[in-house]
Amino acid sequence: MSDRSEFAVIKLGGELDVARKDELHQALVIVPSARAILLDLSDVSYADSTALTELLRFSTLAERVRVPVAIVATSAQLDRIIRYAGLNEVFRIFADRGEALSYLEAAS
Amino acid sequence: MSDRSEFAVIKLGGELDVARKDELHQALVIVPSARAILLDLSDVSYADSTALTELLRFSTLAERVRVPVAIVATSAQLDRIIRYAGLNEVFRIFADRGEALSYLEAAS
Amino acid sequence: MSCGELLLERPALLEASRPMRHALAAFLTALGVSELEQIDVITAVGEALANAVEHAYRGSHVGDVSLRARLDSDGTLAVDVVDSGRHLPAVRQIDRGFGLRIMRAIAQSIRMDATDGTALRLFFKLGA
Amino acid sequence: MSCGELLLERPALLEASRPMRHALAAFLTALGVSELEQIDVITAVGEALANAVEHAYRGSHVGDVSLRARLDSDGTLAVDVVDSGRHLPAVRQIDRGFGLRIMRAIAQSIRMDATDGTALRLFFKLGA
Ligand SMILES: Nc1ncnc2c1ncn2[C@@H]1O[C@H](COP(=O)(O)OP(=O)(O)O)[C@@H](O)[C@H]1O
Ligand SMILES: Nc1ncnc2c1ncn2[C@@H]1O[C@H](COP(=O)(O)OP(=O)(O)O)[C@@H](O)[C@H]1O
Numbered sequence: 001m002s003d004r005s006e007f008a009v010i011k012l013g014g015e016l017d018v019a020r021k022d023e024l025h026q027a028l029v030i031v032p033s034a035r036a037i038l039l040d041l042s043d044v045s046y047a048d049s050t051a052l053t054e055l056l057r058f059s060t061l062a063e064r065v066r067v068p069v070a071i072v073a074t075s076a077q078l079d080r081i082i083r084y085a086g087l088n089e090v091f092r093i094f095a096d097r098g099e100a101l102s103y104l105e106a107a108s
Numbered sequence: 109m110s111d112r113s114e115f116a117v118i119k120l121g122g123e124l125d126v127a128r129k130d131e132l133h134q135a136l137v138i139v140p141s142a143r144a145i146l147l148d149l150s151d152v153s154y155a156d157s158t159a160l161t162e163l164l165r166f167s168t169l170a171e172r173v174r175v176p177v178a179i180v181a182t183s184a185q186l187d188r189i190i191r192y193a194g195l196n197e198v199f200r201i202f203a204d205r206g207e208a209l210s211y212l213e214a215a216s
Numbered sequence: 217m218s219c220g221e222l223l224l225e226r227p228a229l230l231e232a233s234r235p236m237r238h239a240l241a242a243f244l245t246a247l248g249v250s251e252l253e254q255i256d257v258i259t260a261v262g263e264a265l266a267n268a269v270e271h272a273y274r275g276s277h278v279g280d281v282s283l284r285a286r287l288d289s290d291g292t293l294a295v296d297v298v299d300s301g302r303h304l305p306a307v308r309q310i311d312r313g314f315g316l317r318i319m320r321a322i323a324q325s326i327r328m329d330a331t332d333g334t335a336l337r338l339f340f341k342l343g344a
Numbered sequence: 345m346s347c348g349e350l351l352l353e354r355p356a357l358l359e360a361s362r363p364m365r366h367a368l369a370a371f372l373t374a375l376g377v378s379e380l381e382q383i384d385v386i387t388a389v390g391e392a393l394a395n396a397v398e399h400a401y402r403g404s405h406v407g408d409v410s411l412r413a414r415l416d417s418d419g420t421l422a423v424d425v426v427d428s429g430r431h432l433p434a435v436r437q438i439d440r441g442f443g444l445r446i447m448r449a450i451a452q453s454i455r456m457d458a459t460d461g462t463a464l465r466l467f468f469k470l471g472a
Contacts, residue, residue: 017237018266019230046237046258048266049314077255084259084321085314125365126394127358154365154386156394157442185383192387192449193442218354224374226346235374242370246352246363 007104008034013043016051024051028058030067036108037067038100042074052085059091068092068107070100115212116142121151124159132159136166138175144216145175146208150182160193167199176200176215178208218247219289228273228281228299233265236283240295247287253342257293260322261285263315264297264336272301272334279333291343296335303330346375347417356401356409356427361393364411368423375415381470385421388450389413391443392425392464400429400462407461419471424463431458 008031016024031037039055041047055071062069070092073079082088094100116139124132139145147163149155163179170177178200181187190196202208222243224236237258244254261283268281284296319326323338350371352364365386372382389411396409412424447454451466 015234017233017262018270019234021270046262048233048259048262049318050266050270052314076252077259080255081259081318084318086317123362125361125390126398127362129398154390156361156387156390157446158394158398160442184380185387188383189387189446192446194445218352220353221349221351222371223349224346224371225348226375232374235370239367239370239374242363242367243350243352246360246367247354 006033006035007038007101008036009038009040011040011043015046016041016044017046017048018050021050021054024054028054030058030062030065034067036104037062037069038097038104039069039071040097040100041078042072042096044073044078045075047078047081049081049085052081052087055091056087068104070094070103070107072097072100114141114143115146115209116144117146117148119148119151121149121153123154124149124152125154125156126158129158129162132162136162138166138170138173142175144212145170145177146205146212147177147179148205148208149186150180150204152181152186153183155186155189157189157193160189160195163199164195176212178202178211178215180205180208218287220247220287222285223282224284225280225282227278228269228301229278230269232281233262233269236265236281237262240283240285243285244287249287249342253340256322257295257340257342260319260338260340261295261297263319264295264338267315267336268297268299268301268334271304272299274301274304276301287342291341293340293342295338295340297338298333298335300333303334346415348375348415350413351410352412353408353410355406356397356429357406358397360409361390361397364393364409365390368411368413371413372415372421377415377470381468384450385423385468385470388447388466388468389423389425391447392423392466395443395464396425396427396429396462399432400427402429402432404429415470419469421468421470423466423468425466426461426463428461431462 010027012027059069073093082091092103118135120135167177181201224239226232240261241254241258273279279300281299287293324341325339327337329335352367354360368389369382369386401407407428409427415421452469453467455465457463
């Protein structure tokens with residue numbers, strides 16, 4: 001799960017819908033040793049509100065323990081549903097890993 | 109188009125349906141210098157009778173000029189439609205390039 | 217514009233929502249709906265389907281969920297997602313979930329009938 | 345088994361057959377039809393669609409082609425492919441083409457009405 005030391009990377013792909021709620025719940029954990037988390041959703045083609053709820057839970061938890069989270073999202077659907085849910089100001093979304101890592105470097 | 113010297117390779121992919129009839133017609137030519145032709149359809153996911161008609165025209169022409177043709181086909185649909193059309197005894201079909209080349213080596 | 221209708225009815229298992237979304241997407245593509253409009257429709261209808269498979273038959277024997285989509289040649293798309301389960305909380309609480317919020321942000325109008333299970337009708341105006 | 349209906353109507357351009365096949369495939373997948381049965385149905389219906397977009401409006405203004413599929417819960421699938429063009433050659437000549445041969449090899453029964461354009465109805469028995 002880890003890419004660079006101290007930076008945890010969580011990568012998910014495919015369609016994050018209600019049928020994968022449990023899997024998502026288990027994947028989205030704050031790795032204790034991580035000073036920042038990169039959540040790579042660049043291979044996610046679809047997400048529903050079940051997934052957004054899990055993402056929000058995760059990001060809230062991370063904020064509480066002061067671990068910055070950067071999300072890489074590239075699909076139009078993911079981008080749009082986050083906006084429709086009003087979460088675009090809540091999540092830190094980036095178009096690629098490079099941008100996300102720069103943000104995490106600065107924030108952590 | 110050529111793989112091994114003297115062996116012409118024609119590779120087609122995607123869905124070979126009525127909308128691609130002209131493209132198929134133009135692709136299926138007997139290369140004058142070829143002593144055998146490998147028709148690689150392993151990336152073809154679908155074919156309709158328009159494609160079969162072109163394949164038959166091509167294979168008949170090749171037979172007339174004594175150029176053996178081996179077809180590589182892997183998709184279940186392609187395999188089945190060839191059978192339903194009664195062309196499985198007419199075409200030389202192989203599951204991979206290796207088998208097709210062995211046949212062509214022996215036949216040419 | 218082209219027109220068409222799609223009706224799917226199957227047991228409301230969690231795994232049902234994905235192929236139902238795919239069928240709706242392919243239906244819209246076949247009728248020439250643009251990719252972005254399609255994404256929005258699938259996103260909204262996906263919420264209705266997710267609710268049906270997640271909530272409707274919770275704690276009881278699983279029943280059916282149905283999806284009906286009808287696209288008229290003037291670009292009006294009506295989609296019904298219907299289950300015959302138990303609509304769970306009070307209407308007030310519905311506003312808290314993201315699901316309805318997302319559907320409202322996308323659909324031109326929404327009608328819900330929760331007297332006997334949940335019947336949701338979403339209207340979209342496409343190709344505008 | 346699940347049940348459903350699909351209706352698509354659009355101009356019979358050559359490019360129409362592909363997304364119509366895809367919509368039918370996704371429809372069948374959403375209703376739990378096995379992959380092999382689906383391949384056979386798409387292969388047969390693909391021939392009917394190819395004929396409509398290739399022959400029906402040859403030399404005249406292009407009209408519509410419609411696809412209607414109906415799957416009952418007993419596994420009976422009825423598919424109509426209808427155009428309002430001109431059915432080209434005599435019935436005798438139809439037997440020469442691969443299209444009808446393929447459809448006959450797959451479908452349980454076929455009915456054709458060529459009085460006003462071409463209306464083809466294919467029956468399949470799925471899940472047998
Ligand atoms: N089809 C349904 N059957 C039963 N209850 C439903 C249904 N749709 C919605 N609900 C109830 O309405 C609530 C709010 O729905 P929604 O706004 O989509 O948010 P979410 O699903 O994220 O909670 C759900 O939590 C559920 O209790
Ligand atoms: N929808 C149609 N409209 C007009 N003519 C048709 C239609 N379907 C079939 N035909 C005629 O019947 C013939 C035989 O059809 P078919 O058996 O599918 O073989 P193919 O399309 O390969 O010729 C076609 O060549 C065409 O002349």
